[in-house]
Each structure stands twice: as structure tokens, then as C-alpha cells.
Amino acid sequence: xxxxxxxxxxxxxxxxxxxxxxxxxxxxxxxxxxxxxxxxxxxxxxxxxxxxxxxxxxxxxxxxxxxxxxxxxxxxxxxxxxxxxxxxxxxxxxxxxxxxxxxxxxxxxxxxxxxxxxxxxxxxxxxxxxxxxxxxxxxxxxxxxxxxxxxxxxxxxxxxxxxxxxxxxxxxxxxxxxxxxxxxxxxxxxxxxxxxxxxxxxxxxxxxxxxxxxxxxxxxxxxxxxxxxxxxxxxxxxxxxxxxxxxxxxxxxxxxxxxxxxxxxxxxxxxxxxxxxxxxxxxxxxxxx
Amino acid sequence: xxxxxxxxxxxxxxxxxxxxxxxxxxxxxxxxxxxxxxxxxxxxxxxxxxxxxxxxxxxxxxxxxxxxxxxxxxxxxxxxxxxxxxxxxxxxxxxxxxxxxxxxxxxxxxxxxxxxxxxxxxxxxxxxxxxxxxxxxxxxxxxxxxxxxxxxxxxxxxxxxxxxxxxxxxxxxxxxxxxxxxxxxxxxxxxxxxxxxxxxxxxxxxxxxxxxxxxxxxxxxxxxxxxxxxxxxxxxxxxxxxxxxxxxxxxxxxxxxxxxxxxxxxxxxxxxxxxxxxxxxxxxxxxxxxxxxxxxxxxxxxxxxxxxxxxxxxxxxxxxxxxxxxxxxxxxxxxxxxxxxxxxxxxxxxxxxxxxxxxxxxxxxxxxxxxxxxxxxxx
Ligand SMILES: Cc1cc2nc3c(=O)[nH]c(=O)nc-3n(C[C@H](O)[C@H](O)[C@H](O)COP(=O)(O)OP(=O)(O)OC[C@H]3O[C@@H](n4cnc5c(N)ncnc54)[C@H](O)[C@@H]3O)c2cc1C
Ligand code: SF4
Ligand code: SF4
Ligand code: FES
Numbered sequence: 001x002x003x004x005x006x007x008x009x010x011x012x013x014x015x016x017x018x019x020x021x022x023x024x025x026x027x028x029x030x031x032x033x034x035x036x037x038x039x040x041x042x043x044x045x046x047x048x049x050x051x052x053x054x055x056x057x058x059x060x061x062x063x064x065x066x067x068x069x070x071x072x073x074x075x076x077x078x079x080x081x082x083x084x085x086x087x088x089x090x091x092x093x094x095x096x097x098x099x100x101x102x103x104x105x106x107x108x109x110x111x112x113x114x115x116x117x118x119x120x121x122x123x124x125x126x127x128x129x130x131x132x133x134x135x136x137x138x139x140x141x142x143x144x145x146x147x148x149x150x151x152x153x154x155x156x157x158x159x160x161x162x163x164x165x166x167x168x169x170x171x172x173x174x175x176x177x178x179x180x181x182x183x184x185x186x187x188x189x190x191x192x193x194x195x196x197x198x199x200x201x202x203x204x205x206x207x208x209x210x211x212x213x214x215x216x217x218x219x220x221x222x223x224x225x226x227x228x229x230x231x232x233x234x235x236x237x238x239x240x241x242x243x244x245x246x247x248x249x250x251x252x253x254x255x256x257x258x259x260x261x262x263x264x265x266x267x268x269x270x271x272x273x274x275x276x277x278x279x280x281x282x283x284x285x286x287x288x289x
Numbered sequence: 290x291x292x293x294x295x296x297x298x299x300x301x302x303x304x305x306x307x308x309x310x311x312x313x314x315x316x317x318x319x320x321x322x323x324x325x326x327x328x329x330x331x332x333x334x335x336x337x338x339x340x341x342x343x344x345x346x347x348x349x350x351x352x353x354x355x356x357x358x359x360x361x362x363x364x365x366x367x368x369x370x371x372x373x374x375x376x377x378x379x380x381x382x383x384x385x386x387x388x389x390x391x392x393x394x395x396x397x398x399x400x401x402x403x404x405x406x407x408x409x410x411x412x413x414x415x416x417x418x419x420x421x422x423x424x425x426x427x428x429x430x431x432x433x434x435x436x437x438x439x440x441x442x443x444x445x446x447x448x449x450x451x452x453x454x455x456x457x458x459x460x461x462x463x464x465x466x467x468x469x470x471x472x473x474x475x476x477x478x479x480x481x482x483x484x485x486x487x488x489x490x491x492x493x494x495x496x497x498x499x500x501x502x503x504x505x506x507x508x509x510x511x512x513x514x515x516x517x518x519x520x521x522x523x524x525x526x527x528x529x530x531x532x533x534x535x536x537x538x539x540x541x542x543x544x545x546x547x548x549x550x551x552x553x554x555x556x557x558x559x560x561x562x563x564x565x566x567x568x569x570x571x572x573x574x575x576x577x578x579x580x581x582x583x584x585x586x587x588x589x590x591x592x593x594x595x596x597x598x599x600x601x602x603x604x605x606x607x608x609x610x611x612x613x614x615x616x617x618x619x620x621x622x623x624x625x626x627x628x629x630x631x632x633x634x635x636x637x638x639x640x641x642x643x644x645x646x647x648x649x650x651x652x653x654x655x656x657x658x659x660x661x662x663x664x665x666x667x668x
Contacts, residue, residue, distance in 0.1 A: 018426040019379060023388065044388065063382060063389050064573035064580030089598045104388025250597050252568050255426040258587070259566030260594060262616070265623035270425070286539045288608035 018255045021061055021106030024082065026099045032085060032167050036132065037097055038073065041082040044104060049079035053114030054139035055246060055274045059254050060084065061106030062099065066092035069251045069269075071136030072110060076143055082107070085135040085167065111254045113274045115140045116244055117147075120216035123242070124152040126208065128229050130159050130201050130221020134167050136246055136273075137220050141175075148180055155208045156183045159201025159225070163187050163194045182208055201225060202232040212237030220246040227284050230277050243277035264289055292503035292511075295471070297480035299499040300358070301332050303441075303469075306497040307402045312439060315371055316404030317361070322350055324364040326371070329404065336361060343450040343523070343634065346643030356480070359405055359473050362449030365639055367562035368403055368410055369417060372434050375586045379569065382580040389580070394430075400437035406467065407445055408460030409452075409631040413562035414440075415466050419625045420565050439490065442467035444511075445518045451634025453524040453647060459631040461518040469495065472511040483511035524634060526647045528618075534654065535619035539611065543656045547649055548607035550642050555588035557636035557644075558613065563629045566594070589613050614646060 023044035031037045043049070052072050061067040074083025088097045099105060117140060125144055129137045144154055156175065160166050166185065176183045184204045186197035197204065201221070215238045219229050226245045233243055249261040249268040261268040264283045266275070283289045295303065307314060308330065316329045317336055324336045341361045342349040353360050381392040406414075418435060421428040442463040445452075454460030463470040468491030471482040483503055486492045503511075558564040568587035573580045587594060590609045595602035603609050621629030630646070637645045654660065 017379075017429050019428075020391070025388065061571075063384065064571050064577070066571045067569070100387075102387050248597055249602065250595055252587075256424050257421060257426070257428055257565070258568065259589070260568070260587070262589075262612075262620070264615075265620040267624070288603045288605060289539070289612070 021108035024105055024107045026101050026103050033165055036087045038085045051079050052110040054143050055115040056110035056112045058107050058109030062095040065095035068092040073135040073138050076139050087132045113272055115218050115274055117143055121150045124210040124215040126155045126210055126215055126217040128157045128219045130225040133221035153210045154181050155210050157201055157204040159186045161188045163191055202228045205232045217243045240278045244274055245277055246273045292508050293484040293500045294503045294507055295482045295484050295500045303498045311399055312402035313399040314402050314404055324361050326366040343638045345637050345645045346640055348638050355475050359443045363633055365560050369562050377584045379582045379584050384578045402439040404441050405443045406440055408463040409454040409633045410562055411463055411466035412459035412631045416563045416627055417565055440467045442470040444472040444515050446473055446514050448518045448521045448523055450523040451637040453522050453526050453632035455519050455522050456526040457632035462515045474510050524647045532619040532622050535615050538653055541653050541657055543653045544607045544611050547610050550644055551606050551610050553590045553606045555590040556639050558588040560635040560639045
């Protein structure tokens, strides 16, 4: 019989196969909402943390259960606490939820294009998030606030389906208390005790204070929300070139091999997920591209 | 390029030389009423005296009146099944304590020698090379196979009923991507192969195979054969401005018409030599202690392909056919600086309802809203 090399997971030299991952273990997990949780991961071998840029994502592999693209939701200045916020919707994300502290999982990445924070310097920045779309925007907010003086007005517009779906509640409360950040939150459907805005997130655009001509906008959420938000921002006078959107497609490889993430000529894994709006505007207007 | 001649009677020596050097020969052979690529050992395994009649939705083996070895065009298989296997285990994993270990796959056994690859297929291979080994990331399994595989090309002695390599500038004469290229010449009582050497590896192999320099008449005879093939293509596709046209044709009414005929069966993508899409399946055994990851061919015609939470992005057949054709002839160019179609005609032949990519393009052009009258696809 052939002897197949068996390598302790996490101690092998970096594989040359871009589809192979590094070994991590679950450090902590906490519930954000009824269906969404945040996990913090640590490299199994205690190796140096891998740096990432806000907007990038990792592929997370759960033993035998599947692999899914999940954005990094933590602070880019603290990459050792590798943080992901996950909505449990199907088999792989639910098996992530079942992982216990100390258990191993595979991580490869970070992949994808980042939010253009450097290019936005000197501008007002409007961050628009829908639902779980706040997760990939949170690293951008951390970074914007780290370098607060580099930017003009900073606005966060956040919409969820109902008040129980609001993520990062404590953090949002802290942010709302800041004078150098305008945070507006809306829900599609109000429930008892909700006294805030009701309506889709694009309706908040007219309520926020920023100078459209000097504004960079970052949008992530369901595709329909992205479309309407970008149109509303354009209408208010934001230059389309300064609008950035993060798109979602089925992904199997994240490295341009599997073809699943195609959006017209674009590979969302390789060319995105963050795109400048003019690059995708035409395609977003066509159904089922 | 210097031209040589190998007599038909000496061709066996080429095969045995390759086998002697440790190559696994993959070539055309008769199986299940078609000419497919499989493991072969000798010249006698070739489909001697057979050809393939092809039309939209039709493939039929036929007897030739001679004993040609390569007197057919293309079967349902392409070399992608060797370079990018339909099903491939990427790794196994075993549980250990709270975590697991990864067991890598052993490297492949013998290097392969492809026997009888056609020009369009060489182009298809170099297109897949761009996708899987010439971008920012390299697929190591694919790259290993490609680097160690020897390629013996055959120039087509006839055009198939669904071929349009001339339109796609990918044939019928092999110009790149081979170690050795043969043109089979049957001339009265003579049967020989005009031979061209593409690489030093190919030249080295020929040291062990009887050959001589080609005479001018032999070169001319081989050239006439390829020229005749080029002049008798079964199909043509006018590619002028095609990319720009397709980018403007997302809302063309003809997509609904194709959708009414397309079964979304994915045959066209399986037989296509350039289609590279794959999926992965993660499985565990019953004990849950052993896991494997498999890579499998996938198709943009399935519902799962574009599934994201809440539903498929492309739920209609119309959107899937549009994705496929637009990818082949337009978006591929922006992705990889080449079209994703080499004009092999397989998708036409093997479509159960005979949908014809060349004809669909003509119809799309005709039905484009606002098009100028009288353009039948050609200027
Ligand atoms: C770039 C990127 C970043 C993402 N970031 C996050 C994040 O930070 N937090 C988060 O909760 N989710 C994120 N998602 C969505 C997440 O990847 C899917 O929810 C997840 O793949 C669902 O897998 P499942 O096995 O649990 O669901 P199932 O419904 O069982 O999945 C079936 C198949 O569809 C695929 N699939 C299903 N939904 C999606 C989807 N929305 N996007 C892509 N593939 C999908 C799965 O990979 C799987 O192949 C991101 C997606 C992308 C593309
Ligand atoms: S699209 Fe059709 S004709 Fe073109 S390479 Fe693929 S199978 Fe051949
Ligand atoms: S075009 Fe033909 S082969 Fe391709 S999916 Fe449709 S019916 Fe099947
Ligand atoms: S996810 Fe595989 S090509 Fe983008």
C-alpha cells in the first residue's frame, strides 16, 4: 500500500494549493440576535495574525460540513482576534453555530477587494448597511474612527427587518452617543417599544447631513437595497464614481477557478466583492445576470 | 518548421516508444457507439476506418471507405476530462481530539500522452490554462498534469457537420500547443503522416521512430487536405463586433425563444472543452470521523449553481442560456482576453434539442431591437 503523507493540521508548511486552509480554533462565540452570532478565532499554531483590509472575506471550513465565504467583521488593527459575524441560514452556517470553544476549523483568505478608505480621505463618508451587511462594514467603521481626523462628516445608516434583527447593539449605542458620527437606524416593521424610524434604509439618506459633492458612500446589504440606495445617493448628488457596493454571489473557490461567482464579466471573488458603482450599475439593472 | 514523414507502418513505433518512456496513452477509441478518449495501447485501438456524422442534436458512427486512423472529427469527450477530471478528491481529513488532520492526495501516477488532439482542442486547452494556471492563483493538480502531458496533435482531414473552428480562428491546422503534429495522408496506395515537431521533447521522441524529411509533393498533399477542411466547415459564426453586441443584448426577445427549446440539461457545458466550472462536495463517513472534499464538474444550467440564501440568482432557463452564451462569446474576452468558444461544435451535436450556438447568434442579431434592416448577422 502506498504511504500517504499525513500532516498534523496547522503544522504543515503553507500548502501550494490555493484551496487549502490554515488551522484555526474557535476561541469564543456569542449570539448577536436570534439567528446571528459572532465568532472569534485563533490560529492553531499561535502563528502571526494575518492582516486584512476592511471589506475582505475568508472562506471558513467546518469539518465535513462545507465551506462558506464570510466577511471579516473585526478591527483591522487587531487582526489576532479574527472575528466573523454569521447569520445561520443553511447547513454550513448552522454547523458553524454548533462549533464549541476549542474546536478546530479551516480558514483561508483574506480574499477580495477592500473598501476604498484611502481614496475617501478628505471626504464625507456615508456608510449604508442592510441587515447582515453591517458585518463587512464594521471594520471600515473602526478604521474610519481610528483615523477620524482624516475625514469630514461620517454617517452610518443602518436598516434591518425588525428591531430584533439589529446587530452590535452595545456598539451602536456607543456610536450613537458620539458627536463625530451620525448614526441613523430604521426598521422595515416596527414592533412594540420601537420609537425610531420605520421604512427602508434608503429613506434615511435625505435625513442625514453630508455634502453630496464631497461624499464617498459604502453600501452593503441585499441586492435590491443596494440598487435603491445607490440610486437615492445619486439623486441626492453623490458622484457615482464615489459610490462603492459590496456584492454577494455563490462562491465555491474564492480564487477564480469555479465560475460560480460570475456577474457579467466580473468574478465577485476576485474582482470584488467591493466594486465601484459605475462598474456594476448596468448589470444591476438587468434581472438574473 | 521542418516537415518529416512517418509511414503508416512505422506509427506503431511511435506508440511503443511513448509506452516505453512511461507514458500512459490517451486517445480515440470506439466505445458505446461513439469515438471517445480513453486509455489505448496500440494503433489497433484507434477507430480504424470509422468516422462520425454530426448535425445539430445528432451523432452517428459511420464506416469510411478506407483505413484512416484519424478519419473522424470529435466525440463527446474532450481532453478536459484528463486535465480537469469530472470528479477529483481534493483532500481527506481525520478527526483528532477537538480538531482534525488533513491528508493530502498523492501525486498522479504516470504522465499522459494525448494522441490525436485537434487544433480546436489545443486552443481549448490553452484557454483552460489561462483560467487555472495563468491567473493570480494556480490549480496545482491541473498544472502538474498539464506540465507533464505530451501532446500529439492531428490536423483534421475533414470538417465535421457542426465544426466552425475557422470562424473562431482555432483550426483546422494545429499551430501551437503540441509536441508533435501529424497530418494523415491517404493517397492511392500510400498511407503516411506528414509530421511536424513542436518541442524539443517531441524531437527527442522522434529519434526512436523511423522517419525521413518530407518531399515537397508530400508537404503539398498535406496542405491541400487541411485547406480543403478549412473550406468545408459545417458551420460559421460571424464574430465581428460580437462582444459589444452581446453586452447590449441582455434584453433581446430571442432569449425567450431559446428558453422555450432549452431543457437546461447541462449537456452543452459537459461536452464543451473550455467550460471549467466546478463545485465542491464535503462529505463525512457514518462515524463522522473521516471527511473528504471532492471537486466535481458543475454547470451554469443548474439551479444550485447560482443559489444564494433566498433563491437562485438565475432561476429561469432563459437567464441560464443567456449566461452561458454571453460568457462564451463576450464576457470571457474581458476575463481572459480570448473567447470561451473554439468552434468545436460539440454543444450543437450533443444538445438533445439541437440548439445551435451559431444559429442563435444570427437570430439574436436579427431580433435586436433597433437593428438596421437587411443585416443577416454579416455586414
Ligand atoms: C463575499 C461574501 C461575504 C459574505 N459575508 C457574510 C457574512 O459576513 N456573514 C454572513 O452571515 N454571511 C455572509 N455571506 C453569505 C454566506 O456566505 C452564506 O449565507 C452562506 O454561504 C450560506 O451557506 P449555508 O451552507 O449555511 O447555506 P445553504 O442554504 O445550505 O447553502 C447552500 C449553498 O448555497 C451557497 N449559498 C447560500 N447562500 C449564500 C449566500 N448568501 N452567498 C453565497 N453563497 C451562498 C452555499 O455556499 C452553499 O453552496 C457572504 C457571502 C459572500 C459571497
Ligand atoms: S461553446 Fe460549443 S462550439 Fe464552442 S467550444 Fe464549447 S462546445 Fe465547442
Ligand atoms: S442548450 Fe441544449 S445541451 Fe445546453 S442545457 Fe440547453 S438543452 Fe441542454
Ligand atoms: S468563487 Fe470560484 S470563481 Fe469566484
